[in-house]
Amino acid sequence: MDTKDLLEMLSNSSGVSGHESRLNDAIFSVFKIYADNILIDNLGNIIILKKGKNNGSNTKIMIAGHMDEIGLMVKYIEDNGFIRFTNIGGIDPRTILGQEVIVHGKKDLFGVISSKPPHLQEPAEVNKAIKMEDMIIDLGYSKEELEKIISIGDTITIKRDFKELQGDRFTGKALDDKAGIAAMYECVKELSKINHEADVYFVCTVQEEVGTRGALTSTYKINPDIGIAIDVGFGSTPELSKSDTLDMGKGPGITIGGNIHLGLREKMVEVSKEYNIPFQIEVTPGPTGTDARAMQITREGVPSLCLSIPLRYMHTSVEVVDMKDIKNTGKLLTFFIASISNENLEGLLCY
């Protein structure tokens, strides 16, 4: 499958944190032809193994891209059938007002998010953001009918179709971190064409958006020698300072900071220079907030790396990515994996 088609399929599906299993079939179907083994672990992480060329004591590299997305959840049903909701993961309430949504009950229902109309507000109120607790979702059913289909705890996603913009740019929801999964897909395709020593575990992690929970348990299970998180980074926009952002289309960001292993990071930079793959530097001295941190502190500690795909308008339904960055991330991963051998690993990890 073309990587763009996978990205579109994943973006248009729904997989709110804790409820990712709807994506399992899609991910299984595309990865299985390249995989030596696929399994789903206790929390729902999908672990895809691509074996290296030795079958003995291969180095284990874990690549994590999270399959969950931020979303909403039904918390209360009003007497007239309106739904009150809460957020799962970080959502700016200002970005969801007036959106179309799908409520995932016994079946999927269409609805809209609304609040008090401006006509009924005091002039001073108009400048204030509306709080999530003051918004409702209208599904057009009476409470009685609604309760047959929807119950408290059902997840809700914004209804948004994946679309092509100019150049290689695409827009859609949940590209954080479906872009990461797409990059892993690029990588697994490339890997199948070349020799690599290491066993590679591609993990579509769950519950990243609520605290990198899936990465904690899947890393424990795999116990890798190297961990690499593939996530998204802030794409540059006019109001953000250059040092906090990544330019679109100029390659993945390679993170520098405490969560990142120095020697491996230098190797990653070396590989990208050697193969002329564009990259940028992302400075995060403290916790990265990505799966890289979770991997790093698991068991006896896992040397970790983080690659960030530039993405604009993060955690909204109109996220924008550049396919060039996804492809380059996949390529960089591939060459990096190929560069790791049992022989040079110890030297790279040594302090």
Next chain:
Amino acid sequence: MLLKKLTEASGVSGNEKEVRDIILDEIKVFVDEIKVDRLGNIIAYKKGKNNSKKLMIAAHMDEVGLMVTDIDDMGLLKFTTVGGIDKRILVSKPVIIGKKKISGVIGAKPTHLQEKEEWKNALDIEQLYIDIGVNTKEEAEKLVNIGDYVAFDSQYIEFGENLVKAKALDNRVGCCLLVELIKEIKDIDFYGVFTVMEEIGLVGAGPAAYRVNPDLGIILEGTLCYDIPKLDQHLIPTTLNKGPAISLVDRTTLYNINFRKKIVQIAENNHIPYQYRKIAMGGNDSGKIHTNKEGSITATISVPCRNIHSPTSVMSKDDYKNTFKLLKAILYEYKKGEL
């Protein structure tokens, strides 16, 4: 002098190499096993008389500092903080940047050119920059990279009747205590662990504890001290010259009551002054150590440090000596199987 050497080394969280190399060099002939793990923690083992309980003594090597995020056209460096730093202490301080140890100063708009109103506001990090004395971005890029760690440039100075001024007393003082324990103690079985990245979220301690899997943990720290006279006594976290501070509770650990009482009793039996760390703010590696695997019992013993997380931290040599005495006394009790 070891504490001078340790405090003057650069070891901002994630970049502990200089400190680690000093410690490795100091302790390697005094330990039976030594290993640097995958995250950069030092795990040293001293073999002694068998003890049914496994003891781990831990001190973190890292210090708070800065990191270069960008270089502007004039060759000035923009930066961000690493670990908890009060932005108000940054302006007008000398710093050392990167592996090449380039000197720089933290500059801002001259106060003369600021409106009186501006004086009332703390300077934001965005208003500050590091000047290394070059004129252009190109010149700067030859000396400094984005992502370079920046440490305060501050000498170890002894002053007053018994005080020490240095940077990074949190936690080179803990490292220094642990190094000296490792050198001096004989025939007592314990693990000495020097952890990385405590200041950015207790990163190293969990994996280190996972490897060692201790029953007992003692965490050595430099802790906050704010002992000006007019403060209500219950708001004073620790006082200088009153001896080692024994922690009651902090954000990451509610210290085991029996172990704490035992330590207090040891201090009293040996006539070593001690005090309690009275406030519940802050946290340390104990949080990760006592909840690792099936759990362990921990205590934190600290040397009080004024102006912690600044280039001019201050501690008392007497507190240091008393802390060392207490630790030795604890280890002898441990040897007897009395812990």
Next chain:
Amino acid sequence: MKFDTKLMKKLVSIYGPSGNESIIREYIEKEIKDYVDEIKIDNLGNLIARKKGSGKRIMIAAHMDQIGFMITDIDDNGFLRFTNIGGTSPFVTLSQQVVFENGVVGVIFSEPMEDISKLKLSNMFIDIGARNKEEAEKFVNIGDICVYKTEYQENDNVVFTKCLDDRVGCYIAIETIKQIENQKNDLYFVFTVQEEMGLRGAKTSAYGINPEIGIALDVTGSGDTPKAKTFAVGLDKGAAIKVKDNSILTHPELRQFMIDIAEENDIPYQMEVLEFGGTDSGSIHLTKEGVPSGVISIPTRYVHSTIEMASKNDIINSIRLLIKLLNRDIIL
């Protein structure tokens, strides 16, 4: 099923703040030891009781610890200053009685406040009626922990008392241990420590047990008091099956399994989407390779006050749901 007032009253009246759970632990141990196959206490002080079975290894956690106050300073006049152990509001705390492990009673008041909305625990003190520091130190030391002292009350519908959080969970676990028969699964009932400090006891006990399924029993809030924030949980509407809080998104299949059992057995239940807080399952589900986990919550008004209130029916229904659940083959 009858409500055991005597047991409930006893459980909430025993001293057991986070970090000092030994008295409550001894009581619970005595209460259950004849009904379980194995019993042990781990490093942090968790009480782990096993009822053997051939099915899945299930950990059922209820925390023994309660919120309290630790003494940090004693002044020359014998007044005690303190810090909180677990989440406490200064407003709830003002003018309460407290009791220490040794039975010493004190009262809490504050320095004069011009603006009472600025009340903080650091402005407050405990008065045990001592004349000076020396006298106070005969009864209380720095580091000692006290807890709220209030009388247990109940009527036909509800109980109201301090530390329902989480002695009601302990009550449910104890009743389940006593009542469950021929259960299939391998049950580890864990009375955990230090939940109020950040789910710490559950973390280490789960590591030791390595369960296949985790279930926490704990209180949740309620949305049924005047002008309460929107929250679809209320008293007397049944056992609450948790969907989320800040520590966990419960395993969807386990959650559905609980719902199915409640419906099959006509056990009233309600769904809980909590926008804050956390409970032991938050620790359990992230243990080792991950543990599918859920929570049975007891709807409770005025959590972390001295007058926490829960419905007797909800408590009984929670026990019924738990017993039915544990008696089944759980296939996820």
